[in-house]
Amino acid sequence: VLRRSAAESLKTMALEARKQGVTLVVSSTYRSFAYQKGVYNRIVAELGKEAADRESAEPGHSQHQLGLAVDFGSIDDSFAQTKAGKWLAENASRFGWSLSYPHNLEALTGYRWESWHYRYVGPQVNRVIEGYFGGIQQYALEFLARWEKE
Numbered sequence: 001v002l003r004r005s006a007a008e009s010l011k012t013m014a015l016e017a018r019k020q021g022v023t024l025v026v027s028s029t030y031r032s033f034a035y036q037k038g039v040y041n042r043i044v045a046e047l048g049k050e051a052a053d054r055e056s057a058e059p060g061h062s063q064h065q066l067g068l069a070v071d072f073g074s075i076d077d078s079f080a081q082t083k084a085g086k087w088l089a090e091n092a093s094r095f096g097w098s099l100s101y102p103h104n105l106e107a108l109t110g111y112r113w114e115s116w117h118y119r120y121v122g123p124q125v126n127r128v129i130e131g132y133f134g135g136i137q138q139y140a141l142e143f144l145a146r147w148e149k150e
Contacts, residue, residue, distance in 0.1 A: 080115035
C-alpha cells in the first residue's frame, strides 16, 4: 500500500512509460515492521550482519515502511541495463521519484547501489534535489537533518 500521492504518481508514470513502449513492473512497495524484520533477519542469516546492513534496512528504518518507496523489476544489478531501468533513470524524476541508493555512493547512503529502488518525494522536492543537491537524495536528507537541529 502506497500513500495516495505516491500511488497516483506511480500510475501516471507507468502510463507514460507504457506510451513509450516500456512496462514498469512493481516488485515491492509498502512493508510492515514485521515483514521488514523478516527480510532483514533472512539476509543477516545468509550474509552476516555487516553485509546485511549494506543490503537491507533494519526494521523501523526502511523507506518501504513509509509507503513512499517502490522496488521495480528484478531487484538485482541487471535492472539498470533493462529498458525499464534505463527509462526510470531518465524519467522518474519528472514524476517526483528519486533514486535512493545511487551507484558508487555506498559510503554516503550506507547501502549498496540499488538501481531498482525509488522513493517518492514529489515533483517540487525532487526539483530541489535535482537543482541543489545534484540529484542525490541523501544530500538533501542530511541537509534537512542538520537544519532541523539548528
